[in-house]
Amino acid sequence: TVLQDIECSINQEYSVHCKRDENANEVYVPFSFLRNYFDVSGAVSTSGSEVARFNWMHSTAKVNLPKGKYDARGVFMYFENYNVEVRDRVKCISAAEGVPVSTQWEKRGYFYPTQIAQFALSHYSKNLTEPAPRVRVLEDGDGNQIDWSTPKTSNMTRIWHHKFNTSVVQFETAPGYEGAISIALNHTLDLLLSVDLLLVTNSSSLMVTVQNRDTRHSYTLHYIPADLLLSVQDSNIYYGLGGSALNKWRHITRDLHIDVQKGIVLGDKRSPLKIRRSDLEVLSIGFLGLGFYDNITLSTSDHMAHFYDAAEWFVHNQDPKTGGWANPVRRSLNGFAELRPGWISAMGQGHSISVLARAYWHSGGDERYLRAAAAGLQPYRVYSRDGGVLAQFMDKFYWYEEYPTTPPSYVLNGFIYSLLGLYDLNSTAPVKIAREAGKLFTQGMYSLKKMLLLYDTGSGTSYDLRHLSLGVAPNLARWDYHATHVNQLLLLATIDSDPLIAQTAERWKGYMFGKRAKHN
Amino acid sequence: TVLQDIECSINQEYSVHCKRDENANEVYVPFSFLRNYFDVSGAVSTSGSEVARFNWMHSTAKVNLPKGKYDARGVFMYFENYNVEVRDRVKCISAAEGVPVSTQWEKRGYFYPTQIAQFALSHYSKNLTEPAPRVRVLEDGDGNQIDWSTPKTSNMTRIWHHKFNTSVVQFETAPGYEGAISIALNHTLDLLLSVDLLLVTNSSSLMVTVQNRDTRHSYTLHYIPADLLLSVQDSNIYYGLGGSALNKWRHITRDLHIDVQKGIVLGDKRSPLKIRRSDLEVLSIGFLGLGFYDNITLSTSDHMAHFYDAAEWFVHNQDPKTGGWANPVRRSLNGFAELRPGWISAMGQGHSISVLARAYWHSGGDERYLRAAAAGLQPYRVYSRDGGVLAQFMDKFYWYEEYPTTPPSYVLNGFIYSLLGLYDLNSTAPVKIAREAGKLFTQGMYSLKKMLLLYDTGSGTSYDLRHLSLGVAPNLARWDYHATHVNQLLLLATIDSDPLIAQTAERWKGYMFGKRAKHN
Numbered sequence A, B: 001t002v003l004q005d006i007e008c009s010i011n012q013e014y015s016v017h018c019k020r021d022e023n024a025n026e027v028y029v030p031f032s033f034l035r036n037y038f039d040v041s042g043a044v045s046t047s048g049s050e051v052a053r054f055n056w057m058h059s060t061a062k063v064n065l066p067k068g069k070y071d072a073r074g075v076f077m078y079f080e081n082y083n084v085e086v087r088d089r090v091k092c093i094s095a096a097e098g099v100p101v102s103t104q105w106e107k108r109g110y111f112y113p114t115q116i117a118q119f120a121l122s123h124y125s126k127n128l129t130e131p132a133p134r135v136r137v138l139e140d141g142d143g144n145q146i147d148w149s150t151p152k153t154s155n156m157t158r159i160w161h162h163k164f165n166t167s168v169v170q171f172e173t174a175p176g177y178e179g180a181i182s183i184a185l186n187h188t189l190d191l192l193l194s195v196d197l198l199l200v201t202n203s204s205s206l207m208v209t210v211q212n213r214d215t216r217h218s219y220t221l222h223y224i225p226a227d228l229l230l231s232v233q234d235s236n237i238y239y240g241l242g243g244s245a246l247n248k249w250r251h252i253t254r255d256l257h258i259d260v261q262k263g264i265v266l267g268d269k270r271s272p273l274k275i276r277r278s279d280l281e282v283l284s285i286g287f288l289g290l291g292f293y294d295n296i297t298l299s300t301s302d303h304m305a306h307f308y309d310a311a312e313w314f315v316h317n318q319d320p321k322t323g324g325w326a327n328p329v330r331r332s333l334n335g336f337a338e339l340r341p342g343w344i345s346a347m348g349q350g351h352s353i354s355v356l357a358r359a360y361w362h363s364g365g366d367e368r369y370l371r372a373a374a375a376g377l378q379p380y381r382v383y384s385r386d387g388g389v390l391a392q393f394m395d396k397f398y399w400y401e402e403y404p405t406t407p408p409s410y411v412l413n414g415f416i417y418s419l420l421g422l423y424d425l426n427s428t429a430p431v432k433i434a435r436e437a438g439k440l441f442t443q444g445m446y447s448l449k450k451m452l453l454l455y456d457t458g459s460g461t462s463y464d465l466r467h468l469s470l471g472v473a474p475n476l477a478r479w480d481y482h483a484t485h486v487n488q489l490l491l492l493a494t495i496d497s498d499p500l501i502a503q504t505a506e507r508w509k510g511y512m513f514g515k516r517a518k519h520n
């Protein structure tokens, strides 16, 4: 079609080049302008067919329809789709703790309870939704044995361990890498390395050499008994197991692909090479120094190991006085007084309780998880100004703050996550603790229903209520957060039949397709 | 430019024909689709210049910047731009009362206090902003006399009226239109007819014949002492002065153009002819029956006559028990229980008080206006459920309801209008009444500031808070109401220096130009 060029004056402020079809009395506006002006998405589809289409998407975020009633023992939301480790703001998975370290608000890295819980819940969920992993047992001292390559100056023997009632491998190597005992491999795809390890001297280590089959570049991962998070020297990537790992048996679970990728990123932040998981090949596994090992496996996944590493972290890193899992970073939300390191988050508490409730049930009743979860309820009853997470809207409705700001910020998604933790504990705990959690849950759901419409803008949702607390512009939820709101309500609708929840979820879902509320 | 056609799939729901410039990697979207999808406006400008432009207007509503500090004795908002009489929902201006009759929610027509007040305030404001009118005195019995055409069977004499200390014309005509005394005119433009009139018999009348110079069609307006609002028979348009007009001197002010146009509309609702004001010609003025008249004038405008007609209406139509001006219609707001006829509106109270405060001041202190205004404060202190207009948000903030629904609806623009009435009375009344009004005003402003952000959607405003009261979709303010919100805040900012008001006004103004709030 031949169209005429026409200048379009936008609100008398600036011009945009448009096209005009005079005969059809139509003007055409460039999508590059609309994209920014309205925050919509669109792209020409390059599918195989001859005819190109333009796909206008009001929002690119996805709604996840629940598959059934929410179950505290089952998948958490749709976290089987989460991949926490690959996020840029995850510096690495700590080899000392087996949980992610965040750099979101502090470059040096810190343990962020919310992130650790998401890591745990995603692996718990994947364990339920993914097929069982392939498990290749390399060496267990018994039925599965490898022919270890042992230099003359080094030695290894399989010995009986009375306490564990199993055979383990004892090794002793001469100083220097050439002394390492090792096994050569050409192993791909199943990159979850699992080993029971005891290192005796601080120069002992576990080493894994991998290669990028695409570039032929190889890297060596060193797991060392030092208080070091992650360090890189040329192609050597060092993960610290912690000084306290010395002389203690440790069950270590490492995703070799993640370990290598995070090392590469640390080594070259500006343009780190990305290795495709399918391109990573394990070339060798080796041991240096003095120690013992058993049960070396390479698996497609090892979800529950990650899950329990996190559950243990929660048990051992809770403030016994407050029941909180502290966020050891400063956090500044625009307009609010800074939160000082040590602040507690209702979302962190809730997520952590969701982990511990599942751990308590899945482990067949390990009380340590139950006690930690129950203690985690405390901050729900303490006001933000007193170090807890409790706020009260209009002196009426109790709220559990994702960020315990002054004045309160009332972040919606964090609050709902904090409720799910209460629900999970109420579903899995014995009566007394269940009742405590249940009371807090009921109180929270009451507030949620009373306050839910405060977040409705008629074409989206707001992320929090800072506009009410501070008298400033609403903090509109970007589409992925808006989708989270929808997904959360859809989940809640499976456990609470109040039509308000389902109706609001439907309307908020419609907003993602451009179905605005009517005007008067 | 040659562009390719491309189908655009909108949210995978339906298709829109777009254009594509493959080389520039751009897709063009038809404005006819965008107009509806986003509620924006746009048109090709057909100005004299050769180059056509497309004018995209996020909103077609206008912002009115205040010219200075708001003055209770001055113009009301920007009501000098209002033309209440021409609205389709104004059936006519009552000849008995001199105020508009509404058909907005009841086809038979009723007196709507809010509308009467807007009529009054617009004329008061125009009186301040428009040039002084041309006034043509046709007959005053003294210095200005016309040579009345008097049929043989009829007679007219100028006589001295002792009480009024002026000469008036006495007339007596034979039955039948041919007996009318009259004057032939070729008068245009100044179409406000003013006359002091006393009619003795119920077959007496004032008649004005006008002509549409465009179509040559003529009409006769009959002002009769009957309880009739408006009636049409062929080209005869009858306005009732009220049965109580008999034997009483009445100062009548009629906009002849409005009177004819409303009569035409009544006569042919489906396709009423529109007469341009500039096409209306007064052909004759005549009198029938038995009576007296004086001070016949034709003016460009007669704003203060309309204003005082309305002020008198408020004095004589107030419920002495409640202080309210009742709305004698049923009013159903979607989702709320119906308001039964007789409901009081805070907007109506406020607007009426704005009229009366100005009338009190402008008249040099006529206490009847002051007493009516003071009595009009009562409903502000009575809860909606008890027949007043008071509501309380979250048991905290007092609100004055435009529509006193259950549960409350919290309409924003009506509340602010109700505050302006309080401000006006506080500014013009003596201390005791001023203090009463001031307390209600202070209380209302406190609520307004606390609740203002509840209406902010991040890209517009909501009209009310029904989403909070009823748990339903927000009732978004269409652009002209949103502009009213902006204009009201701009006015309030001239009398209250709290930065919240000015900042919110600026942001809400920005929304009208597509400047949405940021997302997180």
Ligand SMILES: [Ca+2]
Pocket: A140, A141, A142, A166, A167, A168, A294, A295
């Ligand atoms: Ca073994």
Ligand SMILES: [Ca+2]
Pocket: B140, B141, B142, B166, B167, B168, B294, B295
């Ligand atoms: Ca006279």
